[in-house]
Each structure stands twice: as C-alpha cells, then as structure tokens.
Amino acid sequence: xxxxxGLGRTYGSDPPVEALRGVDLTIQRGDWVAIVGPSGSGxxxxxxxxxxxxxxxxxxxxxxxxxxxxxxxxxxxxLRARKIGFIFQTFHLLGHHTALENxxxxxxxxxxxxxxxxxxxxxxxxxxxxxQRRDFLPTKLSGGEQQRxxxxxxxxxxxxxxxxxxxxxNLDSVNTESVLSLFHELEKDGLTLVVITxxxxxxxxAKRIVRIVDGRLSEVTK
Amino acid sequence: xxxxxxxxxxxxxxxxxxxxxxxTVLGTVIGIGALVATLGLSKTASNQIVGRFDAVAATDVVxxxxxxxxxxxxxxxxxxxWDAEARIKRLNGVAAAGTLxxxxxxxxxxxSVPINDPQGQTEVQLPVRAxxxxxxRAVRAKLVAGRLPDIGHSARGNRVAVLGVNAARRIGITNxxxxxxxxxxxxxxxxxxxxxxxxxxxxxxxxxxxxxxTARKEFGxxxxxxxxxxxxxxxxELIVRQAPVALSPSDPSLLRVAAPPDPEKLRGNVQNDLNAxxxxxxxxxxxxGALGIANVTLVSVLERVGEIGLRRALGxxxxxxxxxxxxESTVMGxxxxxxxxxxxxxxxxxxxxxxxxxxxxxxxxxxxxPLAGALVGLLSGTYPSLRAAAMEPVEALRAGTT
Numbered sequence: 108x109x110x111x112x113g114l115g116r117t118y119g120s121d122p123p124v125e126a127l128r129g130v131d132l133t134i135q136r137g138d139w140v141a142i143v144g145p146s147g148s149g150x151x152x153x154x155x156x157x158x159x160x161x162x163x164x165x166x167x168x169x170x171x172x173x174x175x176x177x178x179x180x181x182x183x184x185x186l187r188a189r190k191i192g193f194i195f196q197t198f199h200l201l202g203h204h205t206a207l208e209n210x211x212x213x214x215x216x217x218x219x220x221x222x223x224x225x226x227x228x229x230x231x232x233x234x235x236x237x238x239q240r241r242d243f244l245p246t247k248l249s250g251g252e253q254q255r256x257x258x259x260x261x262x263x264x265x266x267x268x269x270x271x272x273x274x275x276x277n278l279d280s281v282n283t284e285s286v287l288s289l290f291h292e293l294e295k296d297g298l299t300l301v302v303i304t305x306x307x308x309x310x311x312x313a314k315r316i317v318r319i320v321d322g323r324l325s326e327v328t329k
Numbered sequence: 330x331x332x333x334x335x336x337x338x339x340x341x342x343x344x345x346x347x348x349x350x351x352x353t354v355l356g357t358v359i360g361i362g363a364l365v366a367t368l369g370l371s372k373t374a375s376n377q378i379v380g381r382f383d384a385v386a387a388t389d390v391v392x393x394x395x396x397x398x399x400x401x402x403x404x405x406x407x408x409x410x411w412d413a414e415a416r417i418k419r420l421n422g423v424a425a426a427g428t429l430x431x432x433x434x435x436x437x438x439x440x441s442v443p444i445n446d447p448q449g450q451t452e453v454q455l456p457v458r459a460x461x462x463x464x465x466r467a468v469r470a471k472l473v474a475g476r477l478p479d480i481g482h483s484a485r486g487n488r489v490a491v492l493g494v495n496a497a498r499r500i501g502i503t504n505x506x507x508x509x510x511x512x513x514x515x516x517x518x519x520x521x522x523x524x525x526x527x528x529x530x531x532x533x534x535x536x537x538x539x540x541x542x543t544a545r546k547e548f549g550x551x552x553x554x555x556x557x558x559x560x561x562x563x564x565x566e567l568i569v570r571q572a573p574v575a576l577s578p579s580d581p582s583l584l585r586v587a588a589p590p591d592p593e594k595l596r597g598n599v600q601n602d603l604n605a606x607x608x609x610x611x612x613x614x615x616x617x618g619a620l621g622i623a624n625v626t627l628v629s630v631l632e633r634v635g636e637i638g639l640r641r642a643l644g645x646x647x648x649x650x651x652x653x654x655x656x657e658s659t660v661m662g663x664x665x666x667x668x669x670x671x672x673x674x675x676x677x678x679x680x681x682x683x684x685x686x687x688x689x690x691x692x693x694x695x696x697x698x699p700l701a702g703a704l705v706g707l708l709s710g711t712y713p714s715l716r717a718a719a720m721e722p723v724e725a726l727r728a729g730t731t
Contacts, residue, residue: 160642160722181646188644195726199639203345215334216644260643 108299109134109157109268114166116152116322126152128322130166136267139290139300141313149322150303151272157301158191158270159183171267188217192261196273198253200245206232206256207241213263231259235289251282258289269293271302275309287312335649339656346629350661353625356618357665357705358672361698363611365673369690370607373681376689385469385528388424388562391587392572393555407552408583409576411541414461416575417556422564427464428553429530432457432544437514439537441500453499456536457513459544459553465491467557469528474505475521483542491522493534513537516547530557565589615705618665622709626658630717637717638725651718655710662706666699673698 114130117123126149134140142150155161156168159175168175171190178186192213193199200209210228232238235255245253254274261269275283287309290300294314302313310316316327343350394408409428410416417426438452465477473494482489490511492502502509502520509520518539527533544550556576560568569588573581630637637650674695681688 155723158642160726184641184644184646184649186644187642193642199635199642199726201636201639203341208341212640213643215338216640216646216649218331221331221333 108136108138108171110167110169111157112167114153114156114163114168116149116156116161117164125322127156127163127324130319130322130324132317132324134268134299134301136299137294137297139294139302139312139314141310141316142301142303142319143305143307143310143316143327144319146305148319150319152322153319153324154270154272154301154303157268158193159187184216185218189264190267192264192266192269194254194257194261194269194271194274196276198245198250198257198277200253200256200260202245205242205244206237206248206259209245209256210260210263213260217264219264228259228263231263232256234262235259249282250278251285254278254282254286255289258286262293267299269298269300271300273303273305275304275306283309335652335656339653339660342629342633342653342657343660349625349629350664353621354618354661354665354668356614356621357662357702358618358669360611360613360615360618360705361666361669361702362672362676363607363614363669364701365670365690365694365698366676367607367611368694369673369677369688370680372691373677373686373689377684377686386589388560388565389529389589390558390560390565390568390572391555392558392576392584393587395583395585409553409556411545411552413553413556413576414463417558417572418463420568420571420575422561422567423558424561425463425466425559426556427467428459428461428541428556429464430459430541430544430550430552430554432459432539432548432550434513434548439500439511439513441502441509441511455496455499456532457544457548458533458536458538459541459550460491460538461541461553464557465524467559468530468533469559470524470533471526473523473525475523477522478540483540486542486546487540488516488518488543488547489521489540490518491524491538492520493524493536493538494526495535496537497523499535511537529559615701619662619705619709622658622661622665622706623712626654626661626710626713627716629657630654630713633717634720634725634728637720638722638728641720641722642726647718650720651714654714654717655707658710658713659703659706662709663699663703665706666702669702670695670698 109132111130111132114127114132115125116127117125130153142153144150152161156163157170159170159178163176170186173186175183175186200206201212204212207225207228210231211224214224214227229238229241232241235258237252237255237259240248240252240256245256248256254277258274275286278286290302290312294300300313302309304310318325318327392409411428413428414426417423434457439455439457440452462478462480462483470477475491477491478487478489481487497503500511502511502523505520505523510517511520512518524533539547541550541553556572558568558572565588569586572586573584577583640650674690677690678688680686
C-alpha cells in the first residue's frame with residue numbers, strides 16, 4: 108500500500124544534511140509499523156515524507172499506487188485530506204473549538220458533504236470513547252482525553268494511513284495504555300498505522316518495528 | 330473546500346478573539362466615520378446655503394461711482410447720467426431699476442406744521458433723498474397709503490414727497506387722509522405716499538424722498554449717486570458686466586458694482602474648505618486603521634502558526650490558508666466600515682438637528698462606506714495572508730502547538 112524505494116531527503120543547508128539515505132520500506136494494508144531510533148535520526152523526516160508534508164529529494168514514493176512524488180502541491184493537500192490521518196505528540200487541537208468542532212475540522216478540507224458531518228464526528232468520538240466530552244474545550248480535557256479527540260479527528264475521514272508522531276510522548280502510563288489499546292482496536296479494524304516512538308514499551312505493541320539510525324532504515328526482527 | 334466552510338472558519342477565527350477584533354476595527358471605524366460625516370456634513374451645509382437662497386439678495390445689484398472719481402480736474406464729471414433708469418431698463422435681464430441720490434438740503438429742517446411749538450419737537454433733521462420713479466419697484470417698496478411719484482412729477486419738478494414709515498412717525502404723520510404737507514426749510518411739499526416696507530435700501534424708511542427733477546430744480550442736485558437694479562433670477566452675472574458699460578460707455582471702470590456672490594461659487598467654497606480638512610482627517614484615520622488591521626492580522630498569523638500547520642496537515646492548500654486570513658481581515662474592515670458609516674450618519678443627523686438643518690446625504694455614501702472598509706481590510710490582510718500561506722507545514726507544525 109505504501110512503497111518507498113531508495114528514498115533520500117537532503118536539507119539544503121551548508122553543509123547539506125542527509126536526513127534520510129536510501130530508505131526502502133513497504134507497508135501493507137493493516138500493518139502496524141513502529142519506527143524507533145534516537146532523536147535526530149530522521150524518524151520525523153520519514154513520517155513527514157510519508158504524510159506528504161515534505162518532498163523527498165531522491166527515490167520513489169507510492170501510496171495506493173499513486174506516485175506521490177509527482178503530485179502537485181494541491182494534489183498532495185487533497186491526498187492528505189482524504190487518505191492520511193495525523194496524530195501529534197502535542198495533540199494540535201484548536202483551543203477555541205470544542206472537542207466536537209475539532210473533530211469536524213478534519214472534514215472541512217476533504218471536500219465531503221456538509222450534511223452528516225456532525226454525526227460522523229460524533230461517531231468518531233464515540234469510537235475513541237469520549238463522546239460525553241464533545242462540548243468541552245481542549246483546555247478542560249486531560250492529556251489522554253485530548254489525544255483521544257485528536258485520534259478521533261484523524262479517524263473521521265476514514266484514512267487509509269494513520270501517521271502518529273510520538274503519540275504517547277506527553278501521556279502518563281495509564282493514558283499510554285488506553286491509547287495503545289485503542290490502536291489495537293484500530294489495527295483489528297484494518298487501519299494502517301505508522302507510529303514513531305522512542306519508547307520500547309510502545310514499540311513492542313506494533314506488528315513490525317523498523318529502526319532508523321543516521322537516516323538509514325533497518326527492519327528489527329522481533 | 331466549500332465557501333461556507335471557509336466563511337465559518339474565518340468567523341470562528343474572529344469570534345475567538347472578540348476584544349482584539351473590536352480594538353483593531355476602531356481605526357477603520359474612525360476613518361470611515363470621519364469620511365461619511367464629512368461628505369454628509371458638507372452636503373448638508375451646502376444644501377443649507379441653497380435652502381437660504383434669498384431671491385431678494387440674489388437679484389440685488391447696486392452700481393455706484395468709484396469714490397474719488399466723481400469730480401476730477403475741477404470740472405464736474407457726472408458718472409451716473411440722469412437717464413440711468415432708462416438705460417439700465419433696456420438691458421435684457423433687468424426686472425426693475427431706479428436711481429437714488431442723497432440731497433444736500435443745506436441744513437434745512439423738516440417739519441409737518443408751519444408753526445413753532447416750543448413744547449413739542451416738530452422740527453426734525455430728516456435725510457432727504459432723490460429717486461427716479463423706477464426705484465420704488467427696484468427696492469420692492471410697499472405703500473401704506475397714497476401713491477408713488479411718476480415721471481411727470483419729476484419732469485415738472487413738482488414739490489411732492491414720499492415718506493418712509495419711520496420718518497413719518499418722527500414728524501407725526503400717521504396717514505394721508507388730510508393730504509398733509511411738510512416743510513423742508515420754508516418750502517412746502519405735499520406728502521403723496523407713505524412707504525411701509527422695502528426689500529432693499531432700508532434707509533429709505535427713515536428718509537424723505539423727492540423726485541429727481543424736483544431735487545435738481547430746488548437743490549441743484551448734480552447727479553444720481555447710485556443705481557439700484559433688481560435683476561431677473563440668474564441674471565446677476567450678466568448685469569454686473571453690462572450695467573457699467575450702459576451707464577458710462579466711455580469709461581466703465583469709473584463705476585463699481587455691488588452684487589451678491591455667485592451661489593454656485595459660494596457652495597463650492599464651503600464644500601472645498603470642509604472637504605479638504607475632514608477628508609484628509611478621514612484619510613489619515615483610515616490609513617491608521619489599515620495599518621492596525623495589517624499589524625493585528627500579522628500578529629494573529631504568527632500566533633497561529635501551529636493552527637496553520639495543523640490545517641495544512643488536515644489537507645488545506647496554501648490558497649485555503651491565504652483565503653481564511655484574507656476573509657478575516659476583510660470582515661474586520663467591513664465591520665469597521667459598517668459601524669463607521671452608522672456613526673458618521675449619526676454625527677450628520679446630530680449636527681443637523683442641533684442647527685435645525687435638514688440632514689442631506691448622497692445615498693451611495695452609506696452603501697459605499699462599508700465596501701471601502703472591506704477594501705481596506707482586504708488590502709491590509711494581503712501581506713499577512715501571503716506570509717501565512719508561504720509557511721511550510723512541517724515547520725509550522727514544529728513551531729506551534731496551536
């Protein structure tokens with residue numbers, strides 16, 4: 108479903124920084140891939156390239172058979188809106204929007220029907236088990252609750268790929284457990300998950316683990 | 330992305346910070362308000378000038394010799410001829426005309442009875458003036474009693490006189506039933522008319538007026554001292570040019586003409602004075618308002634870097650980001666325009682009410698003002714919006730936590 112071949116990403120500073128070098132990675136539908144590695148190793152760069160937020164400088168990148176490297180900026184935005192869900196370490200919820208409004212925001216740029224948007228957002232909140240908090244502002248929610256709202260937002264467009272950048276990085280162990288069990292449910296539902304983490308405890312939950320060191324990727328056999 | 334979604338997102342962005350939006354809009358409010366008030370007040374004021382347009386004042390032309398030129402080189406030069414009335418009446422655009430002169434009675438007093446009454450004051454010093462028959466129409470005189478002298482009285486030099494009401498009261502004449510006579514010195518004059526009011530030359534009400542011919546014969550009057558003309562409405566400019574030539578063809582520059590200012594020019598002056606000052610004021614406020622919106626929108630963009638990154642991650646294209654901030658700044662300008670236009674109209678009505686004027690405003694002004702405000706907002710928001718759109722999503726996400 109996601110095929111990356113010989114992927115490189117070089118930042119044009121002086122001297123140039125090679126954040127990714129010749130990365131080959133194939134992710135099947137329904138995979139849960141954990142990406143581990145020390146900080147500065149290129150984990151986030153890979154995730155940004157997979158999420159069409161950043162362009163690779165070399166190599167090929169196909170998502171659902173589409174060559175994402177060839178797409179225009181607008182087409183990549185549409186791809187993000189329709190196929191990719193993001194989950195961030197810092198949640199990135201809009202402070203002046205309620206939980207429900209934050210989830211509804213996911214559909215604004217996807218070009219879907221306005222009708223039923225509220226119902227779909229409510230269903231997503233229900234799926235992550237937080238529908239009773241729908242009218243709360245993010246500041247009134249705990250960290251675990253905020254991350255669940257963010258997950259609900261990522262789920263709303265029925266993405267094929269869920270990209271998570273340190274999703275449990277700001278959570279305590281109880282909330283980490285609940286987020287992980289949610290990920291297991293999503294895996295069961297057939298979603299494809301790519302999770303960046305530096306926490307081995309989190310990584311072991313994944314079906315596959317890949318390690319990036321100095322921009323080079325290697326599969327870790329469990 | 331649908332327009333409704335875009336509008337909703339922009340509205341949410343504004344509603345999240347109502348106090349800031351209110352303060353930001355203030356500059357535009359003042360600018361637009363000043364512009365609307367200026368346009369309305371100058372319109373109201375100039376309309377007021379037209380409203381006070383006075384047919385008597387606007388058709389009033391007086392021709393008199395330039396001082397110091399009447400007698401030159403020892404020889405008597407009578408600038409205004411005795412037939413001035415006839416000459417002026419021949420001009421197209423003249424409604425009425427007549428000559429007027431002060432008569433030197435050499436200190437003679439005027440009294441109404443031939444006896445000296447030591448108790449009451451029966452002798453008074455009255456100004457005596459000489460007029461041609463047409464003068465009375467030219468000053469819009471209204472008779473209380475009697476009649477006005479005609480060309481015959483003047484030609485024969487008859488001793489007849491017209492009294493103004495004030496003059497009549499002073500010498501004790503209240504009506505003409507007894508065909509009263511008065512003495513100028515020891516010469517007896519018959520009072521044939523009492524003038525109750527005049528539209529021009531109000532001093533006539535306090536004077537005793539005799540025909541031109543009589544003044545020449547009895548007191549050696551040399552020439553009329555002025556010509557009073559009533560023009561047809563709108564003919565003032567024409568008569569001002571033609572009258573001196575008609576009266577003194579050899580040297581029109583010996584005559585000066587007193588005429589009302591051209592109402593068109595008067596209106597223009599008032600408008601120009603007001604406009605120049607207040608339009609400048611409004612323009613400056615508007616500029617300050619525009620800078621305010623630009624500044625706040627830029628601050629808002631920098632504050633919302635994380636939000637911009639998130640929106641990009643959720644699938645927003647650069648133009649969606651630019652459009653959202655542009656709409657936010659444009660709406661701020663529009664709000665300022667609407668509030669400013671309303672305040673401007675209130676100011677116009679308030680000023681008009683306090684002066685008992687009729688408020689006048691071109692209908693396009695309150696409609697165009699909000700549009701002008703929106704334009705200000707749109708222009709102010711251009712740079713911040715482009716900055717927002719230019720942000721790289723990866724860096725925006727890293728920089729901000731919404």
